[in-house]
Amino acid sequence: MLGKLIKDKAVRESIASASVVGLNLVSATFVGLLIGWWLDRWLGTGPWLLLTFLILGIAAGFKNMVLEVRKIQKADAEEHQEHGQDDAKP
Structure with a gap:
């Protein structure tokens, strides 16, 4: 049902990662x-x-939480590099 409500795959993946x-x-x-x-x-x-x-x-629980957040940050950084985006630019 959530897949039908949210069309953007990246947003669905972010919500799933946050819930984990x-x-x-x-x-x-x-x-x-x-x-x-x-x-x-x-x-x-x-x-x-x-x-x-x-x-x-x-x-x-905190250890697992930190590891999951690091994994999310790494995936986000790789996505930004893949698309040629830089967080430092306005």
């Missing part, structure tokens, strides 16, 4: 939270594993 950035952060945090909660219940360690895996999930 958000999903990376949220999903990694949620997975870390679930693993920590499950381990705490199984081992009876209180909130410590939950907090540890929550922090690890957040860190992993």
Whole structure:
């Protein structure tokens, strides 16, 4: 449906890339939270594993987010070079 609404392929790809950035952060945090909660219940360690895996999930989410943004920036720079455009020009 989105493909029918937005005709420009570059805009669709940008929207998809932006949504992946958000999903990376949220999903990694949620997975870390679930693993920590499950381990705490199984081992009876209180909130410590939950907090540890929550922090690890957040860190992993930010790492994935940074990698995805760098990939988007690299693709954008290559596109500008391909078309002979320069960001410094007004």
